[in-house]
Amino acid sequence: MTTNAPERRAGWLLAVLVLVWGASWPVIKIGVTTIPPIWFACLRYVVATAFLVAVVSRRDKLTLPSASDWKLIAVSGVLQMAAYSALTGVALTHLPPGRSAVLAFSTPLWVVPLSVWWLHEQVPWSRRLGTGAGLMGVLVTASPGLHVAPRDQLVPHALLLVAAAGWAVSIAFVRAHRFQASALALAPWQTLVAALVLLPCAIAVNGPLPTPNVRALASLAYVGPIATAFAYWAVVEAGRHVRATTVSVTLQGVPSVGLLISALVYREVVDVSLTLGIILIGAGVVLATVESPWRLRRGATARASSTAPSRIEFQSYRSR
Numbered sequence: 001m002t003t004n005a006p007e008r009r010a011g012w013l014l015a016v017l018v019l020v021w022g023a024s025w026p027v028i029k030i031g032v033t034t035i036p037p038i039w040f041a042c043l044r045y046v047v048a049t050a051f052l053v054a055v056v057s058r059r060d061k062l063t064l065p066s067a068s069d070w071k072l073i074a075v076s077g078v079l080q081m082a083a084y085s086a087l088t089g090v091a092l093t094h095l096p097p098g099r100s101a102v103l104a105f106s107t108p109l110w111v112v113p114l115s116v117w118w119l120h121e122q123v124p125w126s127r128r129l130g131t132g133a134g135l136m137g138v139l140v141t142a143s144p145g146l147h148v149a150p151r152d153q154l155v156p157h158a159l160l161l162v163a164a165a166g167w168a169v170s171i172a173f174v175r176a177h178r179f180q181a182s183a184l185a186l187a188p189w190q191t192l193v194a195a196l197v198l199l200p201c202a203i204a205v206n207g208p209l210p211t212p213n214v215r216a217l218a219s220l221a222y223v224g225p226i227a228t229a230f231a232y233w234a235v236v237e238a239g240r241h242v243r244a245t246t247v248s249v250t251l252q253g254v255p256s257v258g259l260l261i262s263a264l265v266y267r268e269v270v271d272v273s274l275t276l277g278i279i280l281i282g283a284g285v286v287l288a289t290v291e292s293p294w295r296l297r298r299g300a301t302a303r304a305s306s307t308a309p310s311r312i313e314f315q316s317y318r319s320r
Helices: 006-030 038-060 067-092 097-103 108-117 125-146 152-176 183-206 214-223 225-241 245-251 253-267 272-289 293-305 311-319
Strands: none
Touching: 006 038, 006 067, 006 214, 006 245, 006 253, 038 152, 038 183, 038 214, 038 225, 038 293, 067 097, 067 183, 067 225, 067 245, 067 311, 097 152, 125 245, 125 272, 152 225, 152 272, 183 225, 183 253, 183 311, 214 311, 253 272
16 A cells, blocks of 8 residues: 555545535635625634534534644634635635636645745655646636736736735645644634634725625535535645645646636636646646655665664654
């Protein structure tokens, strides 16, 4: 066997995440066109917190996190949740959801150098090539919109890139963090922090909360429990067992799904750049997540020749 059970489970979680988050972009577009974007971001985390508290309380007792885990909660709650949702929500009020998803998921631009510098991860040639292919797909897909965008659309594009950079920092932090509690036990606290951060921002920027209509409630019903509560727990759980670069490049599949759904719902044009971008992103995901046979053979030989676990291997085992 080349992977253990937690790594296989993480792979399945990432596959489900691609589908869930890809579908969420057109749904969020509906939400932010009926409720001011920062209020929508705040409400999604209120709904997600209530859902997660119910789930955790049913499975186990809801307890306060340790001091160490509070650092993770603060980083992911502010960067990966609050800032990312607010920035992408504002951008979606000006841009179509498909191409917005492409830019917002350009995290490898930041994750690869962060992983090398911060986590000291070794990035093999296959992952470097996969990351490059994925980034090329991002650029090819987004280039027509950036080329013809008027000045008032440059800010939304910049907001999406800032959101991607913030999420990349969170991904790297999760990989380096030593968890004292499970990802599920920490999830309600993360969404609660996000909601509390967004509440004063929504009041200050968007004013009083308007009464949600049926379209807004339907959007929140999907985005809150599924695309937020489940999805953010899943991405943290997957990040515990696979490389940060693997997480970021695999999630490049999200824009492809979002683009296809958006093309059907919002009539986004599926042009040559979009088609080529999807192909490059798909190739990048495969290269970044599938180990080469040469590396597998070398790893098997090294394991067979080892008579006792090294100190590094023991520390790696404990860190999981």
